[in-house]
Amino acid sequence: MGCIFRLRRGRTLARPPVPPTPEPRPPGKAAGRAASPPPRPRPRPRQTSPPAPRAPLLAVGRASLRSGQGQTPPSALYGGPIASIYAPLAAKPGRSAAHLLVASSIHHAHQPVLSFFCSFRQSGRPAVPCQPPPLCPCQHSLALRRPSLSAILVSTCPGGKTMSKSEERRTEIALFRYTLIIPLIRGEYSPRGKEKLRQKIAAGHYDIPHSSRRSVSASALARWERLYRERGFDGLKPRSRRDKGQTRAISLDTLDRAEALKREQPFRSARSIINILSLDQTNPVPEEHIAPRTLRRQLSRRGATAAQLLVEQRPKPYRRFERTHFGDLWQGDAMDGPYLPDPANPDRQRQVYLFAFLDDHSRLAPHTQFYWNEQLPRMENCLKRAILRHGRPLAIYVDRAKIYVSKHLDTICATLGIQRILGTPYYPEGRGKIERFFQFVQSDFLPELAQSSVVTLPQLNESLLASIEVVYHRKLHSETGQAPLERFRQDPAPATRPADPEDLRQAFLHRAERKVYQTATISFKGNRYTVPTYLRGKRVELRYDPFDLTRLEVWFNDTFLQLAEPEEIVTTTHPDVEPDPVSAPSPDTGLDYLALLRTERERLLQEQLDTIHFTQLDSSNPKENENDDRSQ
Known part of the structure; x- marks a missing residue:
C-alpha cells in the first residue's frame, strides 16, 4: 500500500467534515427482544476514519486525481498552489499528477502543499489510512504509486536534462524519504509529541523504492530529518559508491592495454581486443574472463569508442569545396517523406520516400521524386530521369547505404563513364549541400500538404516538381549569391555529356x-x-x-x-520491386498553394515553347526553306 498525500494550503483551515452517519437498519426480530447487555467492544489500537466512498477518477498518467461527487474542486476551495496543481491536471489529462505534486513540493517549499497521511497494513486485513493529523482540511487526495515516480523524475531534473538511471534511482529514494518526514519538518504534532509521531510513522508498512523492506525505523526517520535540515533535499539521496567510475572486473593494467589496442585501430571490436589480450602469452592478463560489454563500457568512459576516436582524428577546420561547372559532381541521397492514403487500402496511411540528386556547383536539382519504398530500382529510376534531362555527370557523391554500394550501381556508373564517390563513415559534413536542399523540402513544401488536396503519389510528385522549379530554382542562394537556375544558365562550359537513349536503357x-x-x-x-x-x-x-x-x-x-x-505471365514486376499501386482519383477541393505552383509551372513551360520556332529545327539549307515558303 503506497503513501497517500493530502493537499492543503495552510495550517489554520478547518478539519474535513465527518461523513454522515449511516441510516439505522429497520427493526427485525431482534428489535422485540429484551434489552441485553451490550457486547464487549474490541480494543482499537488506532483511531481510524471510515474510508471515503469511491469517487470517479480523472486519469492523469499513472497517478490519478480523486474528486468526490458534489464537492467543490480544490482549485475553488484553496487557490494558490492547489489551483496551480489542479488546473493543469484538468486541462491536460496526460500530465502526471505526481509530476506536478513533486515539483510543487520541492520548488515551492515556502507554500506547503502536502500533509502526510501514513497507511499501515494489519495482518490479514487491507491497509487502512491512519487518522489524519490536525489541520488537514482537504478531502481530495493524490495517490502516488511508486511505478509512476520513475517516469516523472526524468522530467524534474534541474536544467531540463535527462537523468541517468543511477541518479533517477537516488532521487526516487530521496523523494520517498521526504514524504515520510514531511510531518516532522512541518511541525504537525502536539507539544512533546514528536517522538510519538515518529514512532507512529515507523509502525506503518510502505512500498519502499528499490528495496524489499516494508518498514522504516524511528532512528532512520530522525537521521533523514537531520540530513534534510542540514543539506536540503540532496541530503536525502543515498550516498554514491566511493569507487564509482572505477573498474573492479578489469585491472587498470589490462584496461590500459585494451585502450592502446583500441586507439591503434578505432574499428577494432571489444571481442577482438579480448581475444588479442588472451592470446598474448608474453604478457598474459590476470583476468580469466572479461565480458565484452564491460570492456565497452570502460572504454566509453575513457573516450575510446570508435566515434569518439574518429572525432579526435578528423582534420579541423573543414574547408568548403565547390566544383567549377555544372555536372562536375552530383550529390545523391534519400529522405523520409510524408504519409499518403494507401491506394490498395484507403483506410491505411503509408509513408513515401524522396530520392534526390543535386548539382554541387549550381545547387540545381536535376531530378527529385517520391517513391513508395527505398529500394535500389527506385534510386536507379531517379538517376536515370536526371540523366535524361541534363546528361551524364562526371561523378556522383553518395553515402554508404546499401543501395549506393550495390554492384549493379557500380556497373551502371562504369558503363556510362560516371565516377561513383562514396562518403567516408562518420563524416557527414561533405553532404551538407543536399541536406540543405532537404531542409527546403521539409520547411517550405511538406507543411503545405496539410492545406492542399494532394492525396495521391502522382499529385505529390507533380506538386514537388512545381515547388522546385517555381520557388527553389528561382530563389537566391545565400552561399552562391545567385539563384540555382540563373547559375546553371550562366555556366559557360557544363561538364555534362549527352547520353544515347538506347545506351542508357541498356545500362540500367x-x-x-x-x-x-x-x-x-x-x-x-x-x-x-x-x-x-x-x-x-x-x-x-x-x-x-x-x-x-x-x-x-x-x-x-x-x-x-x-x-x-x-x-x-504471372507477375509483371520483379518480386524485389513492389509495384506502384493504382491510385484512386482525388476529389476536387478547389485551389491551394501547390495547385497554384503547378499552374505557374505550366505557364512557364508554355512561355518556353512559344520562343521555339519548330519550322526551323530541321532546316539545314536556308535557301530550300525560302523556296518552301514561297511555294506555300
Whole structure:
C-alpha cells in the first residue's frame, strides 16, 4: 500500500467534515427482544476514519486525481498552489499528477502543499489510512504509486536534462524519504509529541523504492530529518559508491592495454581486443574472463569508442569545396517523406520516400521524386530521369547505404563513364549541400500538404516538381549569391555529356542467368517464356527492367539474340520491386498553394515553347526553306 498525500494550503483551515452517519437498519426480530447487555467492544489500537466512498477518477498518467461527487474542486476551495496543481491536471489529462505534486513540493517549499497521511497494513486485513493529523482540511487526495515516480523524475531534473538511471534511482529514494518526514519538518504534532509521531510513522508498512523492506525505523526517520535540515533535499539521496567510475572486473593494467589496442585501430571490436589480450602469452592478463560489454563500457568512459576516436582524428577546420561547372559532381541521397492514403487500402496511411540528386556547383536539382519504398530500382529510376534531362555527370557523391554500394550501381556508373564517390563513415559534413536542399523540402513544401488536396503519389510528385522549379530554382542562394537556375544558365562550359537513349536503357537493365529447358522454354520469377530451340540445354543471360517483366532480352556470349516470347505471365514486376499501386482519383477541393505552383509551372513551360520556332529545327539549307515558303 503506497503513501497517500493530502493537499492543503495552510495550517489554520478547518478539519474535513465527518461523513454522515449511516441510516439505522429497520427493526427485525431482534428489535422485540429484551434489552441485553451490550457486547464487549474490541480494543482499537488506532483511531481510524471510515474510508471515503469511491469517487470517479480523472486519469492523469499513472497517478490519478480523486474528486468526490458534489464537492467543490480544490482549485475553488484553496487557490494558490492547489489551483496551480489542479488546473493543469484538468486541462491536460496526460500530465502526471505526481509530476506536478513533486515539483510543487520541492520548488515551492515556502507554500506547503502536502500533509502526510501514513497507511499501515494489519495482518490479514487491507491497509487502512491512519487518522489524519490536525489541520488537514482537504478531502481530495493524490495517490502516488511508486511505478509512476520513475517516469516523472526524468522530467524534474534541474536544467531540463535527462537523468541517468543511477541518479533517477537516488532521487526516487530521496523523494520517498521526504514524504515520510514531511510531518516532522512541518511541525504537525502536539507539544512533546514528536517522538510519538515518529514512532507512529515507523509502525506503518510502505512500498519502499528499490528495496524489499516494508518498514522504516524511528532512528532512520530522525537521521533523514537531520540530513534534510542540514543539506536540503540532496541530503536525502543515498550516498554514491566511493569507487564509482572505477573498474573492479578489469585491472587498470589490462584496461590500459585494451585502450592502446583500441586507439591503434578505432574499428577494432571489444571481442577482438579480448581475444588479442588472451592470446598474448608474453604478457598474459590476470583476468580469466572479461565480458565484452564491460570492456565497452570502460572504454566509453575513457573516450575510446570508435566515434569518439574518429572525432579526435578528423582534420579541423573543414574547408568548403565547390566544383567549377555544372555536372562536375552530383550529390545523391534519400529522405523520409510524408504519409499518403494507401491506394490498395484507403483506410491505411503509408509513408513515401524522396530520392534526390543535386548539382554541387549550381545547387540545381536535376531530378527529385517520391517513391513508395527505398529500394535500389527506385534510386536507379531517379538517376536515370536526371540523366535524361541534363546528361551524364562526371561523378556522383553518395553515402554508404546499401543501395549506393550495390554492384549493379557500380556497373551502371562504369558503363556510362560516371565516377561513383562514396562518403567516408562518420563524416557527414561533405553532404551538407543536399541536406540543405532537404531542409527546403521539409520547411517550405511538406507543411503545405496539410492545406492542399494532394492525396495521391502522382499529385505529390507533380506538386514537388512545381515547388522546385517555381520557388527553389528561382530563389537566391545565400552561399552562391545567385539563384540555382540563373547559375546553371550562366555556366559557360557544363561538364555534362549527352547520353544515347538506347545506351542508357541498356545500362540500367538488370541481368540474370537461366538454363534453357529441353522444351525451349525458360522460367523466370514465376513466368514462362519461349526461346529459340537451338538454345536448349544452354545457359543464357537475361536482361530485364524490374518494373516490366513482359519484355525479356535473351543474350548469349555477349550477343543479343531476341526478345523472349511470353508464354505464361504471372507477375509483371520483379518480386524485389513492389509495384506502384493504382491510385484512386482525388476529389476536387478547389485551389491551394501547390495547385497554384503547378499552374505557374505550366505557364512557364508554355512561355518556353512559344520562343521555339519548330519550322526551323530541321532546316539545314536556308535557301530550300525560302523556296518552301514561297511555294506555300
